[in-house]
Structures are given as C-alpha cells and as structure tokens.
Amino acid sequence: MSLQIRGWKHVFKLDPARSLHDDALERVCLSGTDAIIVGGSSDISYDNTVDLLSRIRRYELPCVLEISTTEAIVPGFDLYFIPVVLNAGNTEWITGQHQRALRDYGSLLRWEQMIPEGYVILNENCTAAALTEADCNLTEQDIMAYARMADKLFRMPIFYMEYSGVFGNMEWVQQAAKVIQGAQLFYGGGIDSPEKALQASAAADTIVVGNVVYDNLEQAIATVAAVKVTL
Numbered sequence: 001m002s003l004q005i006r007g008w009k010h011v012f013k014l015d016p017a018r019s020l021h022d023d024a025l026e027r028v029c030l031s032g033t034d035a036i037i038v039g040g041s042s043d044i045s046y047d048n049t050v051d052l053l054s055r056i057r058r059y060e061l062p063c064v065l066e067i068s069t070t071e072a073i074v075p076g077f078d079l080y081f082i083p084v085v086l087n088a089g090n091t092e093w094i095t096g097q098h099q100r101a102l103r104d105y106g107s108l109l110r111w112e113q114m115i116p117e118g119y120v121i122l123n124e125n126c127t128a129a130a131l132t133e134a135d136c137n138l139t140e141q142d143i144m145a146y147a148r149m150a151d152k153l154f155r156m157p158i159f160y161m162e163y164s165g166v167f168g169n170m171e172w173v174q175q176a177a178k179v180i181q182g183a184q185l186f187y188g189g190g191i192d193s194p195e196k197a198l199q200a201s202a203a204a205d206t207i208v209v210g211n212v213v214y215d216n217l218e219q220a221i222a223t224v225a226a227v228k229v230t231l
C-alpha cells in the first residue's frame with residue numbers, strides 16, 4: 001500500500017456518523033481504490049471514529065483521518081489531513097482551532113503524518129458551508145485566486161475543491177488544474193456514477209467519492225474502475 005498521495009487517483013470518504021454494513025465496507029475496501037478518508041462534518045465523535053478505523057484496518061489500504069473536530073483525533077491512522085477552509089467566514093476554520101490544537105499538542109506531533117488541505121467550499125447548501133460560514137458566492141477569478149493562495153502563497157500540498165453533495169463545475173476544476181503547480185488537486189462532490197467519476201478525474205488529480213457509498217453501493221464501486229487503469 002502506498003502512502004504517497006501523489007499517486008492517488010481515487011479515494012472513498014467514509015463518514016463515521018453513518019452506518020455501513022460489513023459487507024458493504026468490504027466491497028469498498030477491496031474495490032481497488034487508493035485510500036479511504038474518514039471524515040464528515042457533523043456528529044463525528046472519538047468513539048464512532050475509532051470504530052470505523054478498526055473496521056477498515058481489516059483491509060490493507062491507506063486510511064487517512066480528515067480532522068473535523070479536535071475531540072475526534074484518534075491515533076492509528078496512516079495520515080492526518082488538516083482542512084484549512086480558505087473561504088470560511090469564521091476564522092475558527094482557518095486558523096482558530098488549528099492554533100489551539102498546536103498550542104496544546106504541537107510539540108508531540110509527528111509532522112510527517114500531517115498534511116494540510118487548502119479547502120474551498122463551493123456548495124452553499126452543504127453542511128460544511130453552514131458550519132464554516134463559507135462564502136460560496138465566488139466567481140471563477142475568485143476561485144483561481146484561492147487555488148494560487150493554497151499552491152503558491154501557502155505552498156499547501158493539497159488544494160481541495162469541495163462541492164459536497166452536488167456535482168460541480170468541471171470547467172473551474174480544469175482551470176484550477178492549470179494554475180496550480182505543486183499542490184495536488186482534489187475534487188469532491190456529487191460523483192455518483194462512473195461517467196461523473198471519469199469527467200472529474202479528467203480535471204482533478206484525485207477524486208473523492210462519498211455519499212453514493214451510502215446511497216447506491218453498486219454505482220460507488222463502479223467509480224473506481226472508471227478512473228483506475230488496471231494492468
């Protein structure tokens with residue numbers, strides 16, 4: 001299993017607050033996806049995160065925690081993604097919680113496991129937009145500025161275009177891919193078929209597939225083969 005995120009084309013995002021039968025989890029973990037991200041924007045607890053991690057650990061694939069609350073930072077993940085919501089209206093989600101976490105635990109961290117994500121939330125109706133009070137009323141130029149901010153100004157390893165719940169504007173994703181150089185472009189939101197997976201994968205480096213795992217498992221599994229060439 002590879003922890004080099006650079007090579008990841010497809011990842012599933014599983015939500016500790018939602019239930020997934022063992023058989024479904026097995027199909028997800030054996031699907032050929034590059035990694036599992038554990039994360040969500042509401043009702044995430046230490047207990048439901050530990051539970052999901054231990055179930056995923058039956059399988060040999062990378063497992064990443066996308067931190068959404070300090071109360072649910074569970075040891076034992078391969079990597080930790082740390083969202084920084086660049087278009088958050090409330091600075092708690094840009095530096096506020098991060099500063100307090102670093103103040104309290106900064107000297108104990110294994111930095112090689114911590115990967116910051118420059119997030120831009122683009123679906124104004126998603127839970128994360130409400131939580132972070134994100135300004136989603138953005139033009140293409142605004143978004144490209146955020147892409148450059150993540151990539152060139154802050155040199156973040158990941159720029160994440162987050163449309164959680166709806167399929168986004170692929171032209172904007174393509175434009176972002178053109179303006180960033182060092183950062184890896186993650187796209188997530190509304191991928192619920194192989195066709196959409198292919199479209200998103202043509203624009204972004206890594207696609208993130210979430211809700212469809214819970215809504216239509218067959219379609220979710222089919223997104224993997226759509227973007228990953230098996231030799």
Ligand SMILES: CC(C)=CCC/C(C)=C/CC/C(C)=C/CC/C(C)=C/CC/C(C)=C/CC/C(C)=C/CC/C(C)=C/COP(=O)(O)OP(=O)(O)O
Pocket residue numbers: 015039040041042066067068069070073074075076080082083084085093094097098099101102105109119126127128131132162164165210211
């Ligand atoms: C053992 C160990 C590793 C110790 C580490 C110690 C430690 C404390 C390290 C801290 C390092 C650090 C700086 C942490 C940051 C702390 C923190 C809480 C930061 C805030 C992160 C943040 C901005 C969260 C916002 C929420 C967010 C953007 C979530 C994104 C994911 C998302 C949109 C998921 C989809 O959610 P879903 O619920 O599915 O939503 P829908 O309803 O739309 O489907």
Ligand SMILES: O=P(O)(O)OC[C@@H](O)CO
Pocket residue numbers: 013162163164165166187188189190191208209210211212
């Ligand atoms: O749940 P969906 O809409 O697939 O989005 C995936 C992911 O980007 C959510 O953080």
Ligand SMILES: [Mg+2]
Pocket residue numbers: 015210211
């Ligand atoms: Mg979701």
